[in-house]
Amino acid sequence: MSHDMSEEKLPEPHGSAGEVADHGSPFADPGLPAHEPxxxxxxxxxxxxxxxxxxxxxxxxxxxxxxxxxxxxxxxxxxxxxxxxxxxxxxxxxxxxxxxxxxxxxxxxxxxxxxxxxxxxxxLPAERHPIEASDExxxxxxxxxxxxxxxxxxxxxxxxxxxxxxxxxxxxxxxxxxxxxxGPLPEKKLKETGWKEATETKPLQLINMNTMQPMKPEDIIVGSLTFAMPEGLSTHSEDFQQRIAKDALMLVRIAPEDIKDDKSKELGFEGILAYSKICTHVGCPISLYEQQTHHALCPCHQSTFDLADGARVIFGPAGHPLPQLKIITDEKGNLVATGDFAEPVGPSYWERAR
Incomplete structure (x- = not known):
């Protein structure tokens, strides 16, 4: 008897290509194991x-x-x-x-x-989803x-x-x-300088930082800029840099009729005005002076102060005027200070009143 092999339909083996296409993977998903408390x-x-x-x-x-x-x-x-x-x-x-x-x-x-x-x-399994989630x-x-x-x-x-x-x-x-x-707590260190030792009965001499000699009014001419420090401060002392950072003075002599601020004129002596050399922005030393305009310029950030008008700020980031020191002359004719600055010198800080 003849047998037509072409019409015989053989069964597909388990896991055939058709089944793979249906499930998308040849490996069965084992799922999560049963939860054990x-x-x-x-x-x-x-x-x-x-x-x-x-x-x-x-x-x-x-x-x-x-x-x-x-x-x-x-x-x-x-x-x-x-x-x-x-x-x-x-x-x-x-x-x-x-x-x-x-x-x-x-x-x-x-x-x-x-x-x-x-x-x-x-x-809890979760299928991957697009970055933008649906409301559900x-x-x-x-x-x-x-x-x-x-x-x-x-x-x-x-x-x-x-x-x-x-x-x-x-x-x-x-x-x-x-x-x-x-750093150490500031306590009153930011509000006081070496000039605090000066009093009316025991003033402190102004020492020229170039000659290291006491200063007399005749040593300062109109239009000049001179730097000074308090007597008793030695350039060889270990704390000199810390002290001079607050004690440094700059002295200018302005014709009395050109001084605009009356209080500033009272604190000076015959047109000689003593201001803190420390800029009130970030504490840089001021060293530039224009005698025609009486303007002092900080070289760090260009803060400009009018020394004829109480050293008020006329340009730049500084926040307040330069503090001024009251000066007179003693019995020897030397320039002396009778007290400390009325306001703290240097940059502003959060405890400062102004």
Whole structure:
């Protein structure tokens, strides 16, 4: 009997090309494994114990921050200690590093322990979607966020919430305390200069910074610019640069009839006016003077002051006039100061009244 093989239809093997085309992948999707509840999910005592452990970590973080601040205040910066295996190290640096490290580590460890034991661990697959989400997806995300917030127990587990807030609030204090290392507190140093030693009964002589000799009125001619410092200040002293940065004077002599400001004229002597040499913008030394206009120019940022009108600012970024020093002559005919500047010298700062 003949057999027509052309009409016989053979069955397709499992996993043929047609099936691949239908499903798009030759590998079956295994899906997510069945969710296995944690002990804290089914045992409230275990959940409470985990809550206490997380809270303890946050409390340790707070104590470490307090220890950071206490170490900064109490430990001498020059103290050296031996720490195995580091060797000889700064006691202050070691204490600050240790306490700050513990404070930050405990916040991180507490958050991880909280997430692994108390927050929901149910895996929710999500298909990739375009960057711009639809309204349905956005609403779904909002609902998932609300669900996650509720399942985290942040509102219900007050112990964790309060200790977390406390530790997070205290940690930034470590950085605030370190601001103290920006330098010594100014106290009244910004409001006083070396001229504060001068009084009506015991004035201070003006010393020419070029000749290092006391100055007399006849030494200063109309249109000249001369620089001076208080007597007793030595150019060889260790703090000379710090002191001269506030004490430096510039003296000009202007014809009395050209002085516009009456108060400025009273503080001067026979047309000789003594102003701070320190610019009121950022503290650069002023060294340029135009005798025809009586204008002093700061070379750093071109702030310009009218010395014939109380050194008011007529151009540039400076915020206020140059402070003026009251000068007279003593029994020897030398120019002397009878007190300090009425206003702080140099740039503006936040505590300054003007």
């Amino acid at each position: 944690r002990r804290t999910d089914i045992d409230e005592k275990a959940a409470s114990r985990a809550e206490r452990q997380v809270s303890l970590m946050f409390v340790v973080s707070m104590l470490a921050t307090v220890g950071f601040i206490a170490s900064y205040v109490a430990i001498d910066p020059d103290k050296i200690v031996y720490i195995f295996p580091l060797g000889h190290v700064s006691a202050l640096n070691f204490a600050l590093g240790l306490t700050l490290g513990v404070a930050l580590f405990m916040i991180g460890a507490g958050a991880v322990h909280w997430a692994r034991t108390l927050m929901s661990d149910v895996e 997806v956005r609403n779904d995300v909002i609902e998932q966020f609300k669900t996650g917030a509720a399942e985290s127990g942040f509102g219900r587990r007050k112990m964790i919430r309060n200790t977390l807030i406390g530790s997070m609030a205290l940690v930034p204090l470590s950085g605030v305390v370190l601001l103290r290392d920006l």
